[in-house]
Amino acid sequence: MQATAIGTLISNHPLGWWLAGLVLASLAGPLALWGLRTVRQRCGPLLQRTLPMAIDPRWALLAGMVGAACAMVLAGSVIAELAESGSEQDGDWGAVDDAIANALRLHAATGVLRFFATLTHLGDTAVLTTLTALVAAGLWWRGHRLLSTGWLAALAGNGALTRILKSIFERARPEHLHHGVAQADGYSFPSGHSSASMVAYTLLAYLATRLLPPRWHVPCVVLAGMLVFTTGWSRMVLQVHYASDVLAGWLLGGTWMVCTVLVIEGVARWRHRGDVACTTAA
Numbered sequence: 001m002q003a004t005a006i007g008t009l010i011s012n013h014p015l016g017w018w019l020a021g022l023v024l025a026s027l028a029g030p031l032a033l034w035g036l037r038t039v040r041q042r043c044g045p046l047l048q049r050t051l052p053m054a055i056d057p058r059w060a061l062l063a064g065m066v067g068a069a070c071a072m073v074l075a076g077s078v079i080a081e082l083a084e085s086g087s088e089q090d091g092d093w094g095a096v097d098d099a100i101a102n103a104l105r106l107h108a109a110t111g112v113l114r115f116f117a118t119l120t121h122l123g124d125t126a127v128l129t130t131l132t133a134l135v136a137a138g139l140w141w142r143g144h145r146l147l148s149t150g151w152l153a154a155l156a157g158n159g160a161l162t163r164i165l166k167s168i169f170e171r172a173r174p175e176h177l178h179h180g181v182a183q184a185d186g187y188s189f190p191s192g193h194s195s196a197s198m199v200a201y202t203l204l205a206y207l208a209t210r211l212l213p214p215r216w217h218v219p220c221v222v223l224a225g226m227l228v229f230t231t232g233w234s235r236m237v238l239q240v241h242y243a244s245d246v247l248a249g250w251l252l253g254g255t256w257m258v259c260t261v262l263v264i265e266g267v268a269r270w271r272h273r274g275d276v277a278c279t280t281a282a
Contacts, residue, residue, distance in 0.1 A: 008103050011103035014108065014112055025222075026225055027225075028225045029222040030218055030221060030222065032221060032225070100236065105239055116238055117234070119230050119234045122234075123197040123234075123235075124193070128155070132155045135151055155196070158195055158196060162190060162196070166188075166189065169189050171245070173187070188242060189244070190249040191241045195249035196253065197227060198257060201223075201224040202228060206257075
């Protein structure tokens with residue numbers, strides 16, 4: 001009964017809950033920025049001491065990303081087990097997933113669906129691939145080679161992880177009757193739109209904190225949070241993903257992005273130390 005009530009509430013007010021989620025996402029952005037600054041102050045020196053000076057920083061970055069990928073596969077396995085214990089075994093997550101999907105399928109207005117069908121393109125492969133190429137080229141051209149490498153590795157690594165998890169768990173998508181509004185193929189868990197938008201937009205906000213004046217930092221992280229939430233929410237409202245698919249995608253992408261930032265920060269500090277040492281010796 002409780003799961004049914006949740007599904008009915010969301011299906012009756014998808015726009016209202018989206019607006020409420022935007023408020024929470026806009027608050028999460030500054031909190032993440034505070035966390036990033038804390039990481040820079042405390043975790044950066046630790047990575048700086050542990051990375052060997054003989055390794056090229058870009059190779060050290062990629063090696064760290066591979067280690068993070070292994071951690072993400074393990075984390076994704078745990079999340080998937082929790083999610084799959086729902087629909088197929090009448091667990092808590094399954095009851096909520098089915099209730100939301102069924103209620104939206106019956107009650108969601110066509111106008112609302114078309115609205116979210118437009119917003120969901122924020123996480124499309126074509127959109128994010130274009131963004132990835134443009135940002136990578138711009139960073140490389142401006143001389144930020146390490147940031148460009150980290151950006152490419154983060155987006156490519158997340159895509160590979162998402163595909164691996166989808167093929168492992170092979171979860172079918174929820175039944176949706178609005179094929180004229182939204183269409184999705186392949187497996188459902190985790191949501192690729194949610195994980196990719198999490199990595200792309202939050203990492204873009206991180207780059208803004210590295211390269212733009214301080215007055216732009218808070219607006220950038222707020223906007224990133226809103227874009228990430230909008231993309232994931234649209235996938236659920238359109239019934240091409242279960243709620244747990246979206247949550248798993250956010251967790252996967254968020255953790256992968258944090259690992260990326262930690263490695264970039266550590267390598268950047270280590271390389272700076274090496275440059276200072278070379279300058280002193282000269």
